Amino acid sequence: MNASPxxxxxxxxxxxxxxxxxxxxxxxWLEVIEAERSAAxxxxxxxxxxRECYARQALAEAxxxxxxxxxxxxxxxxxxxxxxxLVNLYAWCSFDVGxxxxxxxxxxxxxxxxxxxxxDAASIRRWGYxxxxxxxxxxxxxxxxxxxxxxxxxxxxxxxxTRRFGRVPEGFWFPECAVDxxxxxxxxxxxxxxxxxxxxxxxxxxxxxxxxxWRGASGRELIIVPYDGALAGDVAFxxxxxxxxxxxxxxxxxxxxxxxxxxxxxxxxxGETFGHHHRGGESTLAEAMSLMxxxxxxxxxxAASLVAAQAPRQDVTLVSPSAWSCAHGVERWRSNxxxxxxxxxxxxxxxxGPLRRAMEQLAERCxxxxxxxGQLLFRDDPWDVRDAYGxxxxxxxxxxxxxxxxxxxxxxxxxxxxxxxxxxxxxxxSLRTFTSCAWFFDDVDRxxxxxxxxxxxxxxxxxxxxxxxxPELLHWLGGATNGAPNAVSAADVFxxxxxxxxxxxxxxxxxxxxxxxxxxxxARFGAFEGEVVPEPHDSWRIxxxxxxxxxxxxxxxxxxxxxxxxxVTIGEPDADPATHMRLxxxxxxxxLAHLLLLDDATDDAALLSEG
Numbered sequence: 001m002n003a004s005p006x007x008x009x010x011x012x013x014x015x016x017x018x019x020x021x022x023x024x025x026x027x028x029w030l031e032v033i034e035a036e037r038s039a040a041x042x043x044x045x046x047x048x049x050x051r052e053c054y055a056r057q058a059l060a061e062a063x064x065x066x067x068x069x070x071x072x073x074x075x076x077x078x079x080x081x082x083x084x085x086l087v088n089l090y091a092w093c094s095f096d097v098g099x100x101x102x103x104x105x106x107x108x109x110x111x112x113x114x115x116x117x118x119x120d121a122a123s124i125r126r127w128g129y130x131x132x133x134x135x136x137x138x139x140x141x142x143x144x145x146x147x148x149x150x151x152x153x154x155x156x157x158x159x160x161x162t163r164r165f166g167r168v169p170e171g172f173w174f175p176e177c178a179v180d181x182x183x184x185x186x187x188x189x190x191x192x193x194x195x196x197x198x199x200x201x202x203x204x205x206x207x208x209x210x211x212x213x214w215r216g217a218s219g220r221e222l223i224i225v226p227y228d229g230a231l232a233g234d235v236a237f238x239x240x241x242x243x244x245x246x247x248x249x250x251x252x253x254x255x256x257x258x259x260x261x262x263x264x265x266x267x268x269x270x271g272e273t274f275g276h277h278h279r280g281g282e283s284t285l286a287e288a289m290s291l292m293x294x295x296x297x298x299x300x301x302x303a304a305s306l307v308a309a310q311a312p313r314q315d316v317t318l319v320s321p322s323a324w325s326c327a328h329g330v331e332r333w334r335s336n337x338x339x340x341x342x343x344x345x346x347x348x349x350x351x352x353g354p355l356r357r358a359m360e361q362l363a364e365r366c367x368x369x370x371x372x373x374g375q376l377l378f379r380d381d382p383w384d385v386r387d388a389y390g391x392x393x394x395x396x397x398x399x400x401x402x403x404x405x406x407x408x409x410x411x412x413x414x415x416x417x418x419x420x421x422x423x424x425x426x427x428x429x430s431l432r433t434f435t436s437c438a439w440f441f442d443d444v445d446r447x448x449x450x451x452x453x454x455x456x457x458x459x460x461x462x463x464x465x466x467x468x469x470x471p472e473l474l475h476w477l478g479g480a481t482n483g484a485p486n487a488v489s490a491a492d493v494f495x496x497x498x499x500x501x502x503x504x505x506x507x508x509x510x511x512x513x514x515x516x517x518x519x520x521x522x523a524r525f526g527a528f529e530g531e532v533v534p535e536p537h538d539s540w541r542i543x544x545x546x547x548x549x550x551x552x553x554x555x556x557x558x559x560x561x562x563x564x565x566x567x568v569t570i571g572e573p574d575a576d577p578a579t580h581m582r583l584x585x586x587x588x589x590x591x592l593a594h595l596l597l598l599d600d601a602t603d604d605a606a607l608l609s610e611g
Contacts, residue, residue, distance in 0.1 A: 008210075008262040008310050012298040014251050015264065015306065016285070017196055017227065018089075018271035019173060020054065021098035021139055022046055023437040023448055028429065028458040029504035031396075031527040031548070033104070035590045046101070050109050053275035053282070057089040058115035062286035087286045090119025090131065094196075094302040095271060096173035099137045099160040103394050113164070120165050129304035133171030134161035134192070137390065140434045141333045143180040143321040144356070146363075148383060149431060150186050156390030158190055163391075170304050171195060175436055177324035178333075181216055184318065188220035194307045196268050198324045199226040204316040209264035213312035223312055225303045227268035236269050241278040244287035251288060252298040259297075264306060325440075333439040340442045351444040351480040355452075355490050358476035359433045362456055362469070366430045369463050370423050377420045378407050386427050393428060396527060396547035400424075418550040425549050426462040429455050444480055445488045453477075453490065453498035462549075502587055504528075505544050509555045510568035510583040511592035513540045517559055518596060525592060541573070566596060 025033045025044060033044045042048035062085055097116060105113040116132065123131040136142060137156035145153065154172075161169045172192040174183065179197065187195070199205070202224055205212045211223045231250055234240040240247050251265055274281040292298060321329045331337035334356045336349040374382030385407050392399040400421060408420050438452040460469045473494070480490035508528045515522045516532040517540065523529060524547075532542045538558060545552040557570035557580075564585060571580030585593050 008306075010259045011262050012252065012259060013209075013262070013264040013301050013306055014292060014298050015094055015225070015266040015301060015303055016092070016251075016289070017094040017096075017173075017266060017268040017303065018057075018274070019096055019268070020101065020271035021135075021175075022049060022101050022104075023139075024100050024432065024435060024451055025447075026104075027504070027526075028432075028454050029500060029527070030508070030525070030589060032525070032589070032591070046104050047108065049272060049276050050105075050112060052279075053272050054112045055109065056275045057271070057282045058112060058119075060087045060089050060282040060286040061085075062087045062283060062290050087289075088115055088119050088122070089274070089282060089286060090116045091122040091126075092119075092131075092289055092300065093285075094131050094133065094171075094304075095119075096133045096135045098135060098139055099157060099394070100139070102160070102164060106394065117165060123302055127301055127305040129170070129302060129308055130165065130167065131302045131304075132161070132165050132169075133173055133196075133303070134158055134169035135173040136175060137393070138431050138434070139175045139436050140431070141176060141178045141323070141330055141436050141439075142174060142183040142186075143178055143330050144333055145434065147182065147186070148367075149363075149434070150183065151190075152383075152387050152390070153431065154187055154190050154192075155387045156393060158192075159390040160394065170307075176326070176330075176333075177201065178321065178326075178330050178436075179318065179323075180321035180330075181318060183321075184214055184222045185216040185218055185220050188216065188222045189218075192222065194223040194225060194303060196225045196227055196266065196303060198268075198322075199229050201319045201322040201324075202226060202316040203319060205314055208261065208313065209266055210262055210313045211307050211310055212314045212316045214316055214318050223307050224316065225264070225266055225306065227266040231265065231267050232269050235267060236273050236277070241273070241281040241284045244284045245291060247284060247288035248291040248295075252292050252295050262310060265298075266303070333436055342442055345442070348482040348484070349442065350483045351490060352439050354480035355444065355449070355477070356439065358473065358480065358490065359452070359456065361476055362433065362459060362473055363430050365465070365469060365472075366426055366459050366463055369465065370427050373419065374423055377409065377412060377416055377423070379409055380407065382423075386424065389424050389428070397529075400548060401550070421549045422462050422464075422551065426459060429458040429462060433459065444482065444490050445493055449490060450493055450497045453494045457494070457498045457500070502581070502583065505553050506555070506570055506581060506583060507587060507589055508592075509542045509544050509553075510557060510570045511588035511596070512544075513542055513555075513557045513568055513570070514559055514566060514585070514588070514596055515592060516540065520595060522592070522595070525589060563597065 027034060033046060036044040039045040039048045102113060120130045120132040134157050136153035137160060138153060140153055142150050158169060170193045172187050172195050177197050205226055209226055211225050213221055214224055215221045274285050323330050326332035326339050328337040332339040335353050336347050338347045340347060371382050378385045392403050404417055404420050408417055432455040433452050435452055437448040441448060460466050463469055474491045477491035477494055478489050481487040508525055512522055512530040512532055527547050528544050529547055530542050530544045532540055535541050539556055541556050543552060543554045554573060555570050556573045557568045560567050566585045567582050569580050569582045585596060
């Protein structure tokens with residue numbers, strides 16, 4: 001990676017970077033996404049955005065535009081009027097993709113992930129360096145994370161990237177471009193060479209868009225590629241995706257100009273802009289790239305290739321902390337700073353600070369449990385073990401069993417090995433409670449806050465101290481309101497939406513019993529694996545095992561009714577039958593309920609995902 005200061009003299013480079021990410025939506029106990037009505041006609045928002053955006057970018061329709069010919073309208077595209085070719089934009093755009101979104105791709109849309117991997121490989125063949133860059137495992141605001149959590153998130157992100165793309169990453173995307181001195185230093189310490197930031201996040205650059213160098217107090221360095229902030233705004237919000245020629249002109253503003261030095265235009269924006277937020281945006285982008293390729297004064301590249309070819313032009317100072325979506329540093333994720341979606345309403349995000357403090361206090365409690373118990377169970381330092389868990393965190397079942405066998409003390413009993421698995425899942429759930437989406441929007445009573453609180457409920461359960469932690473957590477969450485009289489608090493949301501009012505194991509167990517009785521062989525759903533056997537007196541016995549923690553429980557159940565009136569009365573074998581719960585079919589996990597309601601469930605079962 002030796003760079004020459006004049007390697008790109010008198011040239012204009014163009015980079016398009018896409019940040020691909022979706023807020024997590026899975027049930028933390030089931031590890032599947034339940035149906036989301038607002039995403040209709042699709043099952044959920046991941047499915048809908050994949051159809052509208054991620055899958056389309058793998059097969060973007062690029063119309064062969066002539067310079068004097070008007071760009072085809074959306075109606076023309078729908079009718080497929082004109083000549084077109086299909087383009088895998090992942091082969092031409094720099095991109096990062098969230099690891100939690102990749103987890104979903106693994107089971108629900110593997111062809112999209114394969115297109116990303118193929119695009120990265122194609123860019124290596126074309127430019128010598130890959131389009132894909134890494135990111136933290138979870139979409140957290142790293143300047144607000146503890147030093148220990150920051151390190152784990154970076155290490156997990158690097159491990160996941162290396163496994164998926166078959167190479168060690170050189171570049172790193174920070175969620176919301178949120179950085180401070182410690183964050184850049186932590187990334188540099190892990191071998192990261194460059195990142196992409198907004199121009200107003202660095203001071204001292206000349207506005208050329210070429211790579212610049214940040215050097216921290218430790219002496220570590222990171223190269224920064226500043227993106228074009230005005231261009232990003234016009235693409236996302238200014239209608240620039242309505243006209244491919246206009247976009248091409250903005251990407252190559254120096255067409256026909258003789259340059260005295262190298263320059264670069266970098267467009268960095270959310271990948272969902274192309275197809276989801278702006279219908280047909282993926283085609284406009286592909287067409288603009290096609291037009292730009294005919295212009296001899298500019299060339300398309302990626303950030304890794306640019307950094308390899310061009311030595312940093314200047315040393316710069318970081319605006320610390322800063323982010324691309326908050327004018328107040330990183331206050332949007334911890335205070336009522338005024339940044340909000342609905343600018344017509346007065347700022348009323350007083351809940352942000354108390355919610356963050358509640359998650360930080362919960363994390364402290366969980367970390368204390370993990371460390372104290374982990375020191376007795378693990379061969380090595382518990383925090384090193386947590387970092388190493390990133391090797392297999394997307395998996396369940398055998399990979400976790402094998403990992404735990406390697407890291408626990410040799411004399412550990414089966415019960416202790418299971419507890420080790422629970423402790424590792426405790427730390428995973430704790431990291432997820434800081435997902436940035438919960439603080440981004442305007443109200444505390446939203447699905448993003450609910451999701452973080454569901455992770456918090458999972459933390460409480462796995463900690464083994466639920467009786468003590470639950471009232472403490474409710475007290476901390478009680479102050480997270482918008483300040484209005486009788487306003488909903490995060491504590492209200494936690495009790496109403498985050499606590500599982502029906503144990504997930506009961507819901508899955510009842511559904512698998514009903515499916516077995518109906519002749520549908522279904523041994524697994526989400527994180528659970530079940531073994532169902534008949535019992536005397538028209539009863540059924542099921543042993544459910546959680547594939548991540550290894551915890552197991554046995555239930556007995558009896559079925560009554562059919563069709564929409566079907567129900568299963570279920571409980572533990574040795575419990576008083578009067579305490580057994582009667583679960584109706586609408587209380588089953590919705591995908592399993594759907595199987596039961598099919599006219600011919602046996603034939604159609606194979607068509608549905610395993611969840």
